[in-house]
Amino acid sequence: MSINIGIDLGTTNSCISYLEGSQLIIIPNPEGSRVIPSIVALTQDGKNIFGNIAKRQFITNNLNTIWGIKRLIGRKFQSDEANKMRQRIGYEISEAKNGDIKIHLGDKTYSAEEISGMFLKYLKQISEDYLGEKIGDSVITVPASFNDAQRQATKVAAEIAELNTSRIINEPTAALIAYRDKIKKNGLYAVYDFGGGTFDISIVEVNDEIYKVISTSGNTFLGGNDIDSKIIDWLLDEITKEIPIDISKHKNILQIILQKAEKAKIELSFNEETIISIPYLYHFPDGKDYHFQKKLTRVQLEHESVDIIDKTIELIKKSLEDINITPDQIEKTILVGGQSRMPLVSQKLYDYFKKTPYKDLNPEEVVAQGAAIQSNIIEGKLKDLLLLDVTSLSLGLETKDDTFTKIIERNTTIPTKKTMPFTTISDNQRTVKIHILQGERELSSQNKSLGYFILIGIPLAPKGIPQIEVTFEIDANGIVRVSARDKETHLSQSMKIQPSSGLSPEEIEEIILESKKHEEEDKIKLRITQLKNQLSEELETVKIFYRQHIDKLKLNEQNEIKNFIFRTEIALKEDNLDTLESLVSRMQTYKVKINNILISEFEN
Numbered sequence: 001m002s003i004n005i006g007i008d009l010g011t012t013n014s015c016i017s018y019l020e021g022s023q024l025i026i027i028p029n030p031e032g033s034r035v036i037p038s039i040v041a042l043t044q045d046g047k048n049i050f051g052n053i054a055k056r057q058f059i060t061n062n063l064n065t066i067w068g069i070k071r072l073i074g075r076k077f078q079s080d081e082a083n084k085m086r087q088r089i090g091y092e093i094s095e096a097k098n099g100d101i102k103i104h105l106g107d108k109t110y111s112a113e114e115i116s117g118m119f120l121k122y123l124k125q126i127s128e129d130y131l132g133e134k135i136g137d138s139v140i141t142v143p144a145s146f147n148d149a150q151r152q153a154t155k156v157a158a159e160i161a162e163l164n165t166s167r168i169i170n171e172p173t174a175a176l177i178a179y180r181d182k183i184k185k186n187g188l189y190a191v192y193d194f195g196g197g198t199f200d201i202s203i204v205e206v207n208d209e210i211y212k213v214i215s216t217s218g219n220t221f222l223g224g225n226d227i228d229s230k231i232i233d234w235l236l237d238e239i240t241k242e243i244p245i246d247i248s249k250h251k252n253i254l255q256i257i258l259q260k261a262e263k264a265k266i267e268l269s270f271n272e273e274t275i276i277s278i279p280y281l282y283h284f285p286d287g288k289d290y291h292f293q294k295k296l297t298r299v300q301l302e303h304e305s306v307d308i309i310d311k312t313i314e315l316i317k318k319s320l321e322d323i324n325i326t327p328d329q330i331e332k333t334i335l336v337g338g339q340s341r342m343p344l345v346s347q348k349l350y351d352y353f354k355k356t357p358y359k360d361l362n363p364e365e366v367v368a369q370g371a372a373i374q375s376n377i378i379e380g381k382l383k384d385l386l387l388l389d390v391t392s393l394s395l396g397l398e399t400k401d402d403t404f405t406k407i408i409e410r411n412t413t414i415p416t417k418k419t420m421p422f423t424t425i426s427d428n429q430r431t432v433k434i435h436i437l438q439g440e441r442e443l444s445s446q447n448k449s450l451g452y453f454i455l456i457g458i459p460l461a462p463k464g465i466p467q468i469e470v471t472f473e474i475d476a477n478g479i480v481r482v483s484a485r486d487k488e489t490h491l492s493q494s495m496k497i498q499p500s501s502g503l504s505p506e507e508i509e510e511i512i513l514e515s516k517k518h519e520e521e522d523k524i525k526l527r528i529t530q531l532k533n534q535l536s537e538e539l540e541t542v543k544i545f546y547r548q549h550i551d552k553l554k555l556n557e558q559n560e561i562k563n564f565i566f567r568t569e570i571a572l573k574e575d576n577l578d579t580l581e582s583l584v585s586r587m588q589t590y591k592v593k594i595n596n597i598l599i600s601e602f603e604n
């Protein structure tokens with residue numbers, strides 16, 4: 001029987017969990033980390049490394065150390081978010097032909113889905129090694145406010161990792177599922193999920209075994225990283241007060257500052273002040289070194305980052321207003337995500353809800369735990385609770401004059417489906433183009449374009465006569481599907497959707513094949529190295545024996561061994577797997593022969 005896992009694929013950290021009996025277990029990586037840095041890197045000698053090991057070389061090899069991929073996935077190169085990321089990262093990104101982001105690693109470029117897929121594959125490997133068996137189903141979590149492009153991209157990453165993923169679920173919802181045993185009272189619960197890269201707030205109505213999300217809101221570019229950025233800006237300011245150098249242009253130094261900033265931020269959750277010290281920060285051409293050291297207090301940090309925390313409170317207000325709920329109606333506010341450990345967060349939440357926020361489970365692990373439970377519920381292995389989630393973004397169409405017409409409003413329970421009639425606007429019109437968008441803004445151009453849907457093969461008819469039914473669907477993963485049917489001909493196969501970005505199914509297939517090919521190559525390389533090591537060790541024994549016992553061997557035996565030594569020495573200089581395998585097996589017969597000679601010698 002295979003084991004199901006839940007994966008919290010985080011911006012900074014990821015976490016894997018599974019259910020053993022009724023116990024939720026976290027799978028640590030080989031370095032023993034329960035919370036695994038979401039980092040993919042390439043070593044100087046061309047090996048892919050992940051997690052803690054990748055994080056360790058972050059400073060020395062920042063050009064080939066990819067972090068924060070979740071902030072890039074499903075986005076365009078020209079987006080504000082990608083632009084902001086570009087100022088901070090040490091690795092290179094560039095624009096793909098379709099406007100997507102290309103990530104440079106070594107001498108190759110990858111899509112964000114591929115990098116995320118490589119990382120998920122590593123998580124899958126860790127899990128299989130830990131459990132000693134194959135993974136069954138997996139549930140992967142995403143921020144509630146992820147749009148369709150980001151969800152699709154995450155699904156593609158899971159495909160690249162060859163994971164069976166039954167569902168993509170929302171992080172705050174997953175977290176609440178993990179709290180199911182702790183929730184004793186029916187009512188409304190607010191899940192405040194503040195991670196490294198994203199913020200989500202979900203209001204959930206708990207009614208015995210039914211968990212119904214009734215409102216959700218968030219920002220996929222608001223998280224701990226942004227508080228780090230505030231500290232970085234402050235540090236850069238302080239540095240320029242002391243030396244006339246623009247450090248932000250020095251990517252490698254910036255990565256050091258980045259790590260120091262995060263460390264200071266975390267320390268200030270426990271202490272009132274901390275010293276940030278960066279010895280040898282800058283080396284001047286005249287040989288002088290600049291060392292940096294400054295005190296940062298919690299008060300100062302709060303002053304720098306209060307507007308970010310206030311943004312999260314604004315989003316809570318919005319999500320409560322959406323459903324006409326007042327803060328006092330909320331039973332408990334549950335803290336999720338590492339950044340929710342900041343004391344100012346609890347204080348602001350207290351001010352708003354007039355109740356101390358609740359945290360009884362590890363905020364960095366609950367999301368993965370909830371995902372593990374959900375995977376078992378989906379597969380029917382666990383009859384626990386019924387989860388009803390909502391879409392966080394409205395889905396609609398572009399109509400006249402850049403107007404955005406909503407078809408499915410946000411906070412609609414998913415899965416959901418809505419059918420709309422369409423017709424032609426000119427005589428004998430054969431095609432209709434439908435532009436699908438997601439978002440809350442009035443103008444189409446201000447919302448996220450999901451792609452064009454082109455109805456083709458409409459029968460010749462005067463305008464307004466053809467009746468085409470277009471069905472808009474959001475599945476349980478929050479992923480959008482659009483299908484159309486001509487009412488008269490019942491034809492539906494002639495319609496096709498053209499994604500505005502992302503990888504095509506053919507490209508995904510190719511990536512999987514390519515990685516399989518390398519997997520095979522890598523295995524062969526490893527086998528060759530192992531065989532060579534074994535062979536060269538054993539060859540030494542044979543050589544010594546040959547030198548010492550040559551006189552006791554028959555002439556044909558002498559020639560045979562000499563020939564074998566000669567062939568082995570040549571094979572050790574080449575990389576031929578078959579030759580090496582056959583020499584290793586020949587070696588075994590020699591070892592037996594040699595042993596026999598030695599034994600008979602000893603007995604005589």
Ligand SMILES: Nc1ncnc2c1ncn2[C@@H]1O[C@H](COP(=O)(O)OP(=O)(O)OP(=O)(O)O)[C@@H](O)[C@H]1O
Pocket residue numbers: 009010011012013014070171194195196197198199223224225262265266269336337338339340341342363364
């Ligand atoms: N004690 C602490 N005080 C303040 N911030 C903290 C503390 N511990 C961790 N963090 C911050 O929490 C963030 C990581 O949290 P978490 O692991 O929940 O995020 P993530 O799951 O990677 O991101 P996301 O959910 O946004 O994709 C980092 O920004 C980290 O600096």
Ligand SMILES: [Mg+2]
Pocket residue numbers: 008009010011171195196337367
């Ligand atoms: Mg998270």
